Amino acid sequence: MRMWIDQSKCQNSGLCEEEAPELFAVGGDFLAYVREGDEVLDQPGGEASQAEVPDHLVGLAEDCARACPASCIHLVG
Numbered sequence: 001m002r003m004w005i006d007q008s009k010c011q012n013s014g015l016c017e018e019e020a021p022e023l024f025a026v027g028g029d030f031l032a033y034v035r036e037g038d039e040v041l042d043q044p045g046g047e048a049s050q051a052e053v054p055d056h057l058v059g060l061a062e063d064c065a066r067a068c069p070a071s072c073i074h075l076v077g
Helices: 015-019 055-067
Strands: 002-005 024-026 032-036 073-076
Antiparallel strands (some): 024 032
C-alpha cells in the first residue's frame, strides 16, 4: 500500500504526526507530509510524493486516514 497527503486540503491539525510519527511529519510550512523510513517526502509533496507503507503499519495508516479532519490522507492499493 502507498499513501500521500493533499497539502492543499491539510488543516494542520497535527493529528497524523501525533498518532503515527513513523508515517507522517509536519514540515516547516506547517503542513503534513508522508514519511518513508527516515525520509520526509516533501519535495514536491502531494500525489507525486507517495510513500510505501510497511505491512505492519497498514492498519495505523488506515486509522489515520479515517481520523484526519480534512480527509487529505489518501491510501492507494
